[in-house]
Amino acid sequence: MELKKFDFTQVEFVPSPSTQKARISVVGLGYVGAVSTACLSSLGHEVVGVDLDPQKIATVGRGESPIHEQDLGDTLRAGVVNGLISTTDNLSEAVQDTDVTFISVGTPTAADGGCDYSYIKAAARCMGLGLRNKAGFHVFAMRCSIPPGTTLNVMAPIIEKVSGKVAGRDFGICFNPEFLREGVAIADFHNPPKTVIGATDLRSADIMKAIYAPVDTTPIVTTIEAAEMVKYVDNVWHATKVCFANEIGRLCKPLDIDSHEVMDIFVQDTKLNLSPYYLRPGFAYGGSCLPKEVRAVAHMAKAAGVDLPMIANLDRSNAAQIKQAITMARATGAKKIGVLGLAFKPGTDDLRESPILDVMAALKADGISVKGHDLAITAETPIHAQLAYVRHGNPGLTELAQDLPDMLCGDLELLTDEAEVLIVCHANDTYRDAIKASGKPVIDLVRLFPESDPKAVCVNGIGW
Numbered sequence: 001m002e003l004k005k006f007d008f009t010q011v012e013f014v015p016s017p018s019t020q021k022a023r024i025s026v027v028g029l030g031y032v033g034a035v036s037t038a039c040l041s042s043l044g045h046e047v048v049g050v051d052l053d054p055q056k057i058a059t060v061g062r063g064e065s066p067i068h069e070q071d072l073g074d075t076l077r078a079g080v081v082n083g084l085i086s087t088t089d090n091l092s093e094a095v096q097d098t099d100v101t102f103i104s105v106g107t108p109t110a111a112d113g114g115c116d117y118s119y120i121k122a123a124a125r126c127m128g129l130g131l132r133n134k135a136g137f138h139v140f141a142m143r144c145s146i147p148p149g150t151t152l153n154v155m156a157p158i159i160e161k162v163s164g165k166v167a168g169r170d171f172g173i174c175f176n177p178e179f180l181r182e183g184v185a186i187a188d189f190h191n192p193p194k195t196v197i198g199a200t201d202l203r204s205a206d207i208m209k210a211i212y213a214p215v216d217t218t219p220i221v222t223t224i225e226a227a228e229m230v231k232y233v234d235n236v237w238h239a240t241k242v243c244f245a246n247e248i249g250r251l252c253k254p255l256d257i258d259s260h261e262v263m264d265i266f267v268q269d270t271k272l273n274l275s276p277y278y279l280r281p282g283f284a285y286g287g288s289c290l291p292k293e294v295r296a297v298a299h300m301a302k303a304a305g306v307d308l309p310m311i312a313n314l315d316r317s318n319a320a321q322i323k324q325a326i327t328m329a330r331a332t333g334a335k336k337i338g339v340l341g342l343a344f345k346p347g348t349d350d351l352r353e354s355p356i357l358d359v360m361a362a363l364k365a366d367g368i369s370v371k372g373h374d375l376a377i378t379a380e381t382p383i384h385a386q387l388a389y390v391r392h393g394n395p396g397l398t399e400l401a402q403d404l405p406d407m408l409c410g411d412l413e414l415l416t417d418e419a420e421v422l423i424v425c426h427a428n429d430t431y432r433d434a435i436k437a438s439g440k441p442v443i444d445l446v447r448l449f450p451e452s453d454p455k456a457v458c459v460n461g462i463g464w
């Protein structure tokens with residue numbers, strides 16, 4: 001099923017007053033659903049809670065919390081007393097009686113380690129039945145944690161088939177990930193870290209925005225797949241942070257250093273440490289500091305008998321990124337490749353542990369003619385000391401270090417003319433213009449050509 005993707009950045013959303021108090025059904029009254037039911041009612045919505053479990057239906061229906069969660073009981077009770085919350089086991093009817101359905105059924109791990117879709121599929125069939133017998137527009141907002149593609153490829157087709165209606169036209173499909181922390185979920189609902197709405201049609205996004213307006217006036221509207229992915233990425237990031245902090249703790253203890261003192265200082269750096277910096281997919285890390293110091297910490301840990309799997313494997317992850325660039329270049333079949341940007345980062349002529357050198361060496365070993373250009377490196381740049389470092393740091397680059405001066409091409413136009421394929425490692429206007437003027441295919445390691453850029457050239461991004 002192909003649903004149209006909209007460029008939401010181009011569209012101004014005007015919440016419709018008529019959708020401010022949509023009637024909402026919530027399927028699955030577990031941790032997520034019970035909190036949604038309570039909190040949506042606290043915003044003045046009529047909410048129908050749906051579950052298969054008679055005990056949960058009765059408990060929530062009485063205004064009691066089915067789980068231990070701060071303020072949930074009080075909020076549910078208020079909703080029931082105010083006549084805003086009711087419960088049922090009849091999902092089809094609940095769909096007919098409401099405008100929007102939030103889906104928060106379980107998505108346990110399947111026997112093969114993947115996601116068990118059986119609860120989603122069962123719910124989708126009932127929702128399709130309800131929709132078939134409903135006249136108006138209805139929005140289905142998926143809240144489960146699911147692999148990207150599930151909302152559109154698993155849930156939507158079932159609803160379409162059973163209802164006989166078309167997603168994006170007769171009904172809306174959204175993915176609205178749930179970011180609330182158990183234990184403080186009610187407080188988080190009213191002060192969310194962010195609100196993300198993945199949608200395929202503007203009307204549904206508008207309706208969802210109106211629902212969240214009292215707690216978040218600036219929700220992030222995106223594609224369904226990006227919204228699905230972000231939920232996983234958030235949790236993987238949180239897990240990464242926990243493991244990182246714990247590895248630092250395990251390393252500091254035998255060294256008799258207070259890990260909390262260290263991390264208290266670490267978190268005060270909001271420019272480089274706790275910031276978007278270093279958090280954009282791109283090329284491998286390099287230079288004279290990161291590789292060397294990652295190795296040093298791994299070595300320190302080994303000497304102290306401490307197992308730090310995450311830190312010890314950073315160089316493996318970095319090598320995988322370099323390998324990816326090599327694979328992409330090889331896949332072009334080009335016999336002449338031009339590399340734009342050689343230093344480990346722009347604005348420097350520092351070639352020490354520059355990861356593109358590994359790519360150039362591998363391609364050269366394949367018999368490919370490789371030429372390189374760098375705005376900060378010319379024939380006059382004294383790079384010999386650096387090349388000695390390159391040889392010392394990575395004996396595998398000895399031959400490249402010897403040949404590199406001859407591989408440099410100071411004439412950018414000549415280089416782009418002669419190359420069949422370009423690899424761009426530094427993002428700047430000079431390289432963007434040169435690549436566009438050449439019309440040559442480019443392997444983009446730095447997102448020099450974002451998706452919104454009209455593609456004058458054939459671009460293959462390393463992680464996009």
Ligand code: NAD
Nearest residue numbers: 028029030031032051052104105106107119123144145178
């Ligand atoms: P849960 O197991 O506590 O609750 C799921 C509920 O869905 C159960 O009460 C079950 O009886 C009901 N259910 C299953 N099939 C149904 C059907 N066809 N019709 C009606 N009810 C049905 O699950 P949860 O912890 O609330 O998580 C729900 C989803 O949200 C999962 O995908 C989970 O990964 C995701 N999630 C959970 C959290 C969390 O903090 N627990 C946070 C974010 C996202």
